[in-house]
Amino acid sequence: MFGKSVVKFLLILLALSILLLGIGSVAFAAAQSPEEKYLLYYIPHAGAGDPFWACEKKGWEAACRMLPVKGIFAAPPKYSLKKQVEFVWTALAAGADGIVVTIGNPEMFRESLEYAKSKDVPVLVANTKPYGPPEEKLPFIGYVGQDETLTGEALAKRVLEEFTPTRAVIGIHQAGLLCLELRAKGIMEVLGRHNIPVEKLNITPEPSRAIGILDSYLMRHQDTDVIFTLGPLGTAPSVRLIREKNLKGKVRLATMDVDDLALEAIEKGEMIATIAQQPFMQGFLSAISIYLRLAYGYMPPENLPTGPTVIDKSSLPLVRKQLDTTGGA
Secondary structure: OOOOOHHHHHHHHHHHHHHHHHHHHHHHHHHHOOOOOOOEEEEEEOOOOOOHHHEEHHHHHHHHHOOOOEEOOOOOOOOOOOHHHHHHHHHHHHOEEEEEEOOOHHHHHHHHHHOOOOOOOEEEOOOOHHHHHHHHHHHHHHHEEEOHHHHHHHHHHHHHOOOOOOOOOEEEOOOOOHHHHHHHHHHHHHHOOOOEEEEEEEEOHHHHHHHHHHHHHHHHHHOOEEEEEEEEHHHHHHHHHHHHOOOOOOEEEEOOOOHHHHHHHHHHHOOEEEEEEOOOHHHHHHHHHHHHHHHHOOOOOOOOOOOOOOOOOOHHHHHHHHHHHHHHO
């Protein structure tokens, strides 16, 4: 007779074998271009022209190729919540079976999401989550991404591990966008607890304008010794400014999201850290989650986190692997 531990092991092995066989059959079907049973839309607030969203799109499309779905990634060519809401209505009119959306302004999306609910079209929120009291909650089935306020807090705490700034500025490249405002809020709360002066600055998504705006701020506030930015559209102008003005060691940088420039700046000692929220995973898990809801009645958790993870010199090798294989981290 087998001992209880051996029987338990064999049962686990059997269960894993069944699971792996199931996964293998799905992967094989995906390789054979499975029949499209569902029409899915991912409608974010920014498009693939932004390196972060190019990675998100890559994850979404990778998952959709494995599934019996037609997955459409539809984003405004330039940041526009109005256009984004129009795209949601367009998706509903086109007969979408499921929709993934980022929510930059909850009230702008309420009517379209209420309509989707009335038509039994599940909506999943990714990357940018709406916040507010329970009675104002939008009708969506779950969230894939990170808590943006905690993201800001994590970055500010990492900077404080390095040094105590005299003054800080936060460059926000899309002022009013909820996820960025929440990131800034997290930074400001942590620095505020240490009585460090900090301001938000609208640097716009245009790199040349952003450099000028940041440069003017530093000239007016010469005690500023750290610039926080909130994504790749803030990373590029801040790094360029430090290099052009020879400010390395005088003004430190910290940013969010991962691209080659951020990693290079960390390696050179110009930047303290960035935050990885793993956009490929956000896009991939969003497609998987909405498909499982449609096909099997899956009820996703309220929050399916993909970050925040602090990236500094100590984690560069691992994050570079993710960047090489997915285009982002």
